[in-house]
Amino acid sequence: MTDAKPYIAQRPKRADGRRNYDAILAAARKAFEASGAEASLEDIAGQAGVAIGTLYRHFPTRASLVEAATRDGLADLVARAERLAEESEPLEALAEWMRQAVRHFSTFRGLVGILTQSMYDEGTSSHTMCSAMHSSGADLLLAAQTAGRIRPDLTADELFDLLSGAAWVRENSTADRDGSPRFLELILEGIKE
Amino acid sequence: MTDAKPYIAQRPKRADGRRNYDAILAAARKAFEASGAEASLEDIAGQAGVAIGTLYRHFPTRASLVEAATRDGLADLVARAERLAEESEPLEALAEWMRQAVRHFSTFRGLVGILTQSMYDEGTSSHTMCSAMHSSGADLLLAAQTAGRIRPDLTADELFDLLSGAAWVRENSTADRDGSPRFLELILEGIKE
DNA sequence: TACTATGCTGAGACAGCCTCAGGTTAAGGG
DNA sequence: CCCTTAACCTGAGGCTGTCTCAGCATAGTA
Numbered sequence A, B: 001m002t003d004a005k006p007y008i009a010q011r012p013k014r015a016d017g018r019r020n021y022d023a024i025l026a027a028a029r030k031a032f033e034a035s036g037a038e039a040s041l042e043d044i045a046g047q048a049g050v051a052i053g054t055l056y057r058h059f060p061t062r063a064s065l066v067e068a069a070t071r072d073g074l075a076d077l078v079a080r081a082e083r084l085a086e087e088s089e090p091l092e093a094l095a096e097w098m099r100q101a102v103r104h105f106s107t108f109r110g111l112v113g114i115l116t117q118s119m120y121d122e123g124t125s126s127h128t129m130c131s132a133m134h135s136s137g138a139d140l141l142l143a144a145q146t147a148g149r150i151r152p153d154l155t156a157d158e159l160f161d162l163l164s165g166a167a168w169v170r171e172n173s174t175a176d177r178d179g180s181p182r183f184l185e186l187i188l189e190g191i192k193e
Numbered sequence C: 001t002a003c004t005a006t007g008c009t010g011a012g013a014c015a016g017c018c019t020c021a022g023g024t025t026a027a028g029g030g
Numbered sequence D: 001c002c003c004t005t006a007a008c009c010t011g012a013g014g015c016t017g018t019c020t021c022a023g024c025a026t027a028g029t030a
Helices: A015-035 A041-047 A052-058 A060-086 A088-104 A111-120 A127-146 A158-174 A181-191 B015-035 B042-045 B054-056 B062-087 B090-105 B111-120 B127-146 B156-172 B182-191
Strands: none
Touching: A015 A041, A015 A060, A015 B090, A041 A052, A041 A060, A041 B127, A060 A088, A060 A111, A060 A127, A088 A111, A088 A127, A088 A181, A088 B156, A111 A127, A127 A158, A127 B062, A127 B156, A158 A181, A158 B156, A158 B182, A181 B156, A181 B182, B015 B042, B015 B062, B042 B062, B042 B127, B062 B111, B062 B127, B090 B111, B090 B127, B090 B156, B090 B182, B111 B127, B111 B156, B127 B156, B156 B182
């Protein structure tokens, strides 16, 4: 019984493999930033100086590429949650983390959708990472609730609904609302106790 | 100077034209419901018993088809706003209208995105209808604010950000949250005075 | 040097978008 | 009833993009 890990994009073993893997990832980041998660995979391969088949070898699905390209950001988010939990007062920790999360979720157009998918879909490449982030958020939420600063009936799933909604709006706002998104502040009002 | 109306899908004049126009619209509604706004246009044409060129004759862009297929719903929303304004207390009128709006915006996957687009983009087929709806919402909002029930610093644009965020979450929720979406109720808490 | 697992290539099958040259027909006037 | 014509319809074909796979190349190892 081979442990059937679905399509985890893992760093390849041979030197040329690693080189290409990294080049593809770099090209992908640039392309996603410019054109959103729907950027042409053939373009990305070309930009990385690699044939299309090579791209598919390392990243069998578009989602696996997107996830690999944003994995670091997710990891950051988890680390930041721990730091905030230690350094800040519970409500402010949660609020600040939510701001960071929304910013990351809306790094480029289409990210939230894929993230939301792999949040609920086990067996996607970044489901593990997503779960970790889910826990981080849940911890911060619980702390703030225990401190009596957030309404106790709010669940972690609902929190992530709010975050992804906010991220989607940020992604799709034509206006140049780079600053602190009003959306999130309104939501915070709604969930405070 | 021809009044350059961009691509308004208007009911055609000849009998066969009207027949096909209606058949395409019906097929499109069914397809969108089943597969979201990304449904194959060739399939829709086939389902309507019409060649692909005919579909493009009546609906030069995908957005124009989506918009035509959902125009009635939008009109309903405008009508409902007037009714609610007369029959209900300002806050309840706004809240109920928001629930209806979110429901309509998430009729099928991908609708909010297109609607948001044509809200800000003049010259899209349904921009006029969208503006009307925007006004409806703004009126209800103003009434609720005047009655001192909604925070006075909330703008209509922000209201629509909230609505589209809620709709997106509803679209993309794997869970079967058909009932009153919690999201919206939380938002309402946040914007009440 | 020889072996082999790992990796690379790019042609090609397929699907969906969109256009346009050429053929068809509804509708109105004589 | 026929003519005329604007409105309409058709579907082949060019294009872009996805994804696969048979055959070739090579890094790493003994």
